[in-house]
Amino acid sequence: MKAPSLQTIGLTKRFGDFVALDAVDLDVRPGTVHALLGENGAGKSTLVKCLVGFQRADAGSVVLDGRERDIGSPQAARALGVGMVYQHFTLVPSMTVAENFALARGGLGAIVDWPAKIAEMRTFMDGTPFTLPLEVPVSNLAAGQKQKAEILKQLYADNRLLILDEPTSVLAPDEADEVLGAIRALAHAGRLTVVMITHKFREVSAFADDVTVLRRGRRVAAGPVAEFDAVRLADAMIGAARRRELPERGPVVQAAPPVLALEGLTVTDDAGRRVVRDATLSVRAGEILGIAGVSGNGQRELVETLLGQREPSAGAIRISGERYRGRRGEIARHGVGSLP
Ligand SMILES: Nc1ncnc2c1ncn2[C@@H]1O[C@H](COP(=O)(O)OP(=O)(O)OP(=O)(O)O)[C@@H](O)[C@H]1O
Ligand SMILES: [Mg+2]
Structure with a gap:
């Protein structure tokens, strides 16, 4: 299994009269990290929920590796190798890393040969940029290690399209860089395709290949990250006119009590x-x-x-x-x- 391509074509989602996604086209190249940017309420989560089967679009289509797919449920997404990593951890804290991996992959029999399973997981992990203690309860891991375990769990479950919703918000900057660096390495090695929601411009320019910007449910900009600096990203997110209206920083009154x-x-x-x-x-x-x-x-x-x-x-x-x-x-x- 290798990194798939992903397109959405005219994806539309309404909640009553409100149009949360308005004919959004998204084009994610295989083996890349694609940033999805937008203000609060722009429709980012709604878009990715349609990709992982938590929500069904009202119109438009999802094309995975060139084939139109109906992702009507999380099970359907899972069967297509689409996985999601959330801002907060979803590992079972009292279980070891190995137990969490086995649980995510499923298909366990009534009796598990743990020494054999763990040996197999070690071999699997050797082929990735991550090193984690497998036989330690997740509750003992640091935040950066937990987020690595979340990603590794997805890989181990054979998911090849990963959707990350603000994956670094609970990480310190050096942990975030390490995790995102490893994700990019996996993508560029052709093992993963990544869609990453983030609000941090630095992460977009340092780790993403392409970017799509949503505003009020519409796609307002898309292209290679190299073509966007912070001002252009900000203008796309909130509108150039609104950015210019933002007040200048006033002087601090040092003498004020x-x-x-x-x-x-x-x-x-x-x-x-x-x-x-x-x-x-x-x-x-x-x-x-x-x-x-x-x-x-x-x-x-x-x-x-x-x-x-x-x-x-x-x-x-x-x-x-x-x-x-x-x-x-x-x-x-x-x-x-x-x-x-
Ligand atoms: N189930 C729902 N019912 C009604 N409205 C919804 C529902 N889910 C989302 N919305 C609305 O759709 C719009 C887009 O929401 P969405 O959660 O996709 O935004 P977002 O870009 O992920 O924002 P954030 O950065 O805050 O996570 C918002 O106005 C939201 O209130
Ligand atoms: Mg959201």
């Missing part, structure tokens, strides 16, 4: 782990403060604490100099808002 201040704030998660440790920071009037980090590093618990949904175990929060505990009255008085 801090509106929000955290003083040695420590927060524990539900399992009692200290996920925010001794955090001290301040945000002045007119500022936007970014907090960076891979998900699962205390961001959620920090926001919950700022909204009074979680008690800090140490430290203090001040708003405009006043002690703040996220009580309803305080939230109303200070005009604290949250946009999840």
Whole structure:
């Protein structure tokens, strides 16, 4: 089995009167990584759901390796070697990597000869750019290893068209590069064809061969990545006129007093782990403060604490100099808002 080509022709999907996909043509060359870009709600997930049989298009067709295919169910997609890797992990955490692989491939008899199975998996893995411990429970793996296991699981199940929906959002940048580098190597070796949904321009230019941009359900741009720089991608995604309307960055008023201040704030998660440790920071009037980090590093618990949904175990929060505990009255008085 080798990397297939994929086309959609005039793919259309409506939800009531709303047209989520409007006659979308997609052309994915075999053995390439094809990026699918678009704003929230542009129709990316709807398009790939039609490819993996979770949704049925109202019109148009899907052509796999030159043959029109009716992918009416996830089973039909699986039988055609089409697999999907999600943003969040779908491995069974308490099972080992080998057990997960065997489960994905199916066809196990009543009695499994594990030593033979694992030897076979080792040989299979030697032929890929990945190395993973096979006999370790998935829950013990780091995030990057889990995402590699998701991809390897698809390969082991003989899937040759992989659809990746934001595969790097839970990975640190170096892990993301390693995973995407391995995916590209597999594609360029002719073993995989990849459609990758991403919002990160850097990943598009560094790892994808071609790109298709959707806007409000329509294809607005497509072609080799080399023909697109970040400005052209942004214009295609949101429209050149809208991009020019975006306000210029205003000056930061250094002298403004801090509106929000955290003083040695420590927060524990539900399992009692200290996920925010001794955090001290301040945000002045007119500022936007970014907090960076891979998900699962205390961001959620920090926001919950700022909204009074979680008690800090140490430290203090001040708003405009006043002690703040996220009580309803305080939230109303200070005009604290949250946009999840
Ligand atoms: N089952 C559904 N019923 C009604 N409307 C839907 C349904 N699924 C999606 N939509 C709508 O179709 C549009 C496209 O949604 P879709 O999920 O494909 O966007 P997306 O490009 O994947 O966005 P995101 O980047 O947020 O994942 C959206 O306006 C969405 O609200
Ligand atoms: Mg989506």
